[in-house]
Every structure is written in C-alpha cells, then in structure tokens.
Amino acid sequence: MTDRHQDLAGGFPETDHDHASCVDEALDRAVAICERRQVRLTPLRRRVLQAVWSSHKPVGAYNILTMLTNERGTTAPPTVYRALEFLLENGLIHRIESLNAFVGCTKPGQDHAWQLLICRACGRVAEISDGKLDHAIADAASRAGFILQRRTIELAGLCSACRDSGPAQRDGDGALV
Numbered sequence: 250m251t252d253r254h255q256d257l258a259g260g261f262p263e264t265d266h267d268h269a270s271c272v273d274e275a276l277d278r279a280v281a282i283c284e285r286r287q288v289r290l291t292p293l294r295r296r297v298l299q300a301v302w303s304s305h306k307p308v309g310a311y312n313i314l315t316m317l318t319n320e321r322g323t324t325a326p327p328t329v330y331r332a333l334e335f336l337l338e339n340g341l342i343h344r345i346e347s348l349n350a351f352v353g354c355t356k357p358g359q360d361h362a363w364q365l366l367i368c369r370a371c372g373r374v375a376e377i378s379d380g381k382l383d384h385a386i387a388d389a390a391s392r393a394g395f396i397l398q399r400r401t402i403e404l405a406g407l408c409s410a411c412r413d414s415g416p417a418q419r420d421g422d423g424a425l426v
Contacts, residue, residue: 260366261375261408262305272302275353279341282358288339293317297332298353301342306372307350345374346401352376364402370411 262271279298283290290298300313310329317324333351336342341357344350345365352365355376362383366375383400390397 260377261368261373261410268304272299275302275341275357278357279336279339282339282341285358286339288335291332293328294332294335296320297329298336298341301336301351302353305352305374307345307348307352307367307374309348309350343376344401345403347403347405362400364404366408367403367405368408368411369405370407370414373408375408 262268276295276299279290279295296317297313300316301308310326310333313333314324314326314329317329333342333344336351337344339357340359341354342351343354343363343365345352345367348367352374354363356363356378361378362380364377364379364382366377368374382402386400386402387397
C-alpha cells in the first residue's frame with residue numbers, strides 16, 4: 250500500500266490532492282488495523298470514519314448524527330458517540346478538544362507524537378508529528394513530578410494557502426485571526 254497522504258504527516262495537503270484516495274486509504278488502513286487487533290470495524294463505525302475523513306476540516310458528532318439520520322433514518326446519539334469512541338481508542342481519529350470535533354489520524358496504528366494545526370480562516374486541520382516537542386513536554390512534566398496521561402496540542406493560525414491569499418488580519422492582541 251502506498252502512502253498517498255504521507256504529505257499530511259508534515260502539514261496541510263496540497264489543495265489539488267486526490268482526496269478520494271485519501272479517504273480510501275484511511276478506510277483501507279482502518280480495516281487492516283482492526284483485523285490485526287481482532288476488533289470489529291462495523292459498517293456504522295466505517296461510515297463514521299468515512300464522515301470524519303470527508304474533508305480535512307473537523308467534524309462534530311452532531312454533524313455526523315445528522316448525516317446518518319439523513320441516510321438511514323433516526324439514529325440515536327449514543328450510537329455515534331460509541332462509534333467515535335471506538336475510532337479514538339483504536340487511534341484512527343483525533344479529537345480536537347477546542348472545537349469538540351474530530352479529524353482523521355494520518356498515522357493510524359502507530360504510536361506517535363501528534364500535534365494539530367488548525368487554520369482559523371478555512372477551517373482545515375493538519376496533523377504534524379514532532380517527536381522533539383513531545384519529548385520536551387514529557388521531560389518538563391517529569392521534572393515537575395507530573396505524570397502525563399494525555400497530550401493534546403492544538404495550534405491555531407493560518408495555513409499557507411490562506412496566508413498567501415490575502416492580507417492577514419490580527420485581533421486586539423496582535424495574534425493572527
């Protein structure tokens with residue numbers, strides 16, 4: 250299997266990339282990971298994963314619920330939440346805490362440090378993996394006598410496409426918006 254979205258591990262995909270193959274590869278990887286772990290990627294879990302990968306923008310549980318209800322009729326919220334929990338537990342997606350939304354993991358099935366870049370203009374999200382940053386955080390926590398149980402690093406700013414598309418605007422604190 251080729252790594253068609255390897256470029257995502259280092260930032261935002263090209264605007265003209267083949268997103269359909271991105272989604273197909275994410276689903277293929279999920280199937281392989283679930284088979285290896287001997288867990289079930291049910292049709293509903295697969296459809297929820299597909300919904301999360303439908304773009305490189307975060308998707309909320311209620312958006313997924315609405316989509317499933319439109320496709321299948323009444324769908325109970327706990328059904329979607331259980332599917333998302335399964336996908337999180339198996340490292341197939343990431344939760345964006347600040348947005349209460351989800352994005353696909355670009356390195357599913359691999360233990361890896363990850364950070365999320367969130368474009369405040371277009372809403373796209375890119376996963377980066379900087380082991381040095383992860384190591385520095387772990388060291389600082391250790392020196393403080395703190396045991397890390399979860400790491401979520403979300404960085405908001407402008408992707409290169411939005412940065413290059415026009416003058417950047419700043420908020421009252423001078424941060425890019």
